[in-house]
Amino acid sequence: MALHVDLLNVPAHRRAVIERFAAEFVPGRRVALSTHINADGDGCGSETALARLLAFRGMRPVIVNPTPWPTLFDFLLGDDVEERSADGPSALRDVDLLIVLDISDVKRLGHLADAVRALTVPVLVIDHHVPSDEPPAPPERILSDVAACATGELVHDVADVLDLPFSPAVARGLYAAILTDTGSFRFSNTSPRAHAIASRLLSVGVDPEEMYRQVYARVPVGRIQLLRDALDTLEVDAVHGIAWLSLPAGALEKYGVASEDLDGIVEHPRSIAGTRLALFFRDLGHGKVKVSFRSTGRVDVNALARRYGGGGHAKASGALVAGTLAEVRARVVDEARRFVAAT
Numbered sequence: 001m002a003l004h005v006d007l008l009n010v011p012a013h014r015r016a017v018i019e020r021f022a023a024e025f026v027p028g029r030r031v032a033l034s035t036h037i038n039a040d041g042d043g044c045g046s047e048t049a050l051a052r053l054l055a056f057r058g059m060r061p062v063i064v065n066p067t068p069w070p071t072l073f074d075f076l077l078g079d080d081v082e083e084r085s086a087d088g089p090s091a092l093r094d095v096d097l098l099i100v101l102d103i104s105d106v107k108r109l110g111h112l113a114d115a116v117r118a119l120t121v122p123v124l125v126i127d128h129h130v131p132s133d134e135p136p137a138p139p140e141r142i143l144s145d146v147a148a149c150a151t152g153e154l155v156h157d158v159a160d161v162l163d164l165p166f167s168p169a170v171a172r173g174l175y176a177a178i179l180t181d182t183g184s185f186r187f188s189n190t191s192p193r194a195h196a197i198a199s200r201l202l203s204v205g206v207d208p209e210e211m212y213r214q215v216y217a218r219v220p221v222g223r224i225q226l227l228r229d230a231l232d233t234l235e236v237d238a239v240h241g242i243a244w245l246s247l248p249a250g251a252l253e254k255y256g257v258a259s260e261d262l263d264g265i266v267e268h269p270r271s272i273a274g275t276r277l278a279l280f281f282r283d284l285g286h287g288k289v290k291v292s293f294r295s296t297g298r299v300d301v302n303a304l305a306r307r308y309g310g311g312g313h314a315k316a317s318g319a320l321v322a323g324t325l326a327e328v329r330a331r332v333v334d335e336a337r338r339f340v341a342a343t
């Protein structure tokens with residue numbers, strides 16, 4: 001069927017950037033891969049897939065993230081992938097190349113950001129976020145497309161253009177990336193091409209039920225207890241179509257869970273009938289509150305999050321806001337009411 005093949009074709013503008021990138025993929029070179037703080041399925045899946053693909057090219061990859069590798073995505077690692085996030089910026093010292101994944105803003109590299117700004121070796125970016133004011137690399141070294149359902153889609157394109165093998169481990173990484181960033185093929189970024197690539201990955205041996213179990217069905221009990229507490233804070237402004245949850249400082253410690261266990265919590269207020277904007281406020285305990293913004297429909301939460309120095313996607317964004325939980329919540333909800341009313 002021609003339709004399927006057409007969907008897998010790599011768009012020309014992506015192909016051109018990837019062919020330019022290939023000049024940096026020199027056998028023997030040490031290449032570091034990094035993604036944003038609190039790596040998600042797209043970050044981890046893209047990294048492990050790209051690490052293996054570049055190893056096929058004869059490169060020596062190492063993953064160096066600003067925050068510890070999430071336990072949830074341990075199953076994507078293996079003896080063949082070196083992961084040195086615990087070593088911090090020093091792990092970047094002797095690399096020949098850095099590839100930053102799933103980030104448009106260098107600040108998302110957390111405590112690695114200054115080391116990356118100071119690097120003298122080339123930095124490449126593979127990403128699908130809305131461009132920021134301070135990208136981690138100059139424009140000619142960025143492969144970015146907001147039309148990509150996940151950074152994993154672009155890593156797929158790298159493998160396709162450079163004719164690198166979709167090994168089972170590569171395919172699992174790419175599938176995890178697309179599965180999680182599309183909200184299990186539910187969000188608006190679930191393009192025909194997302195399904196076509198997923199189809200290709202299934203056809204080389206990815207087991208969808210195993211992926212479901214790994215990603216969604218082995219959560220610690222504390223995650224569910226935390227969800228119970230969070231749901232208890234639900235507030236709804238039915239007039240404006242805004243719903244939000246809050247989490248006080250120390251909630252993660254209380255249940256012995258990690259920040260990755262908060263992934264998806266904001267989908268609960270988002271799922272309420274009539275919600276146009278869902279918010280999740282998490283008090284980090286040091287005078288800052290992390291705010292997650294989710295939109296259903298036309299509300300551009302990237303524009304809203306940018307007012308607080310954050311950003312992301314039009315339908316999913318985040319920001320770090322200074323203040324107490326009560327202050328930040330009052331301020332952001334107030335602004336959100338006006339923003340939604342003007343949309």
Ligand SMILES: [Mn+2]
Pocket residue numbers: 042043102128150151181
């Ligand atoms: Mn992503």
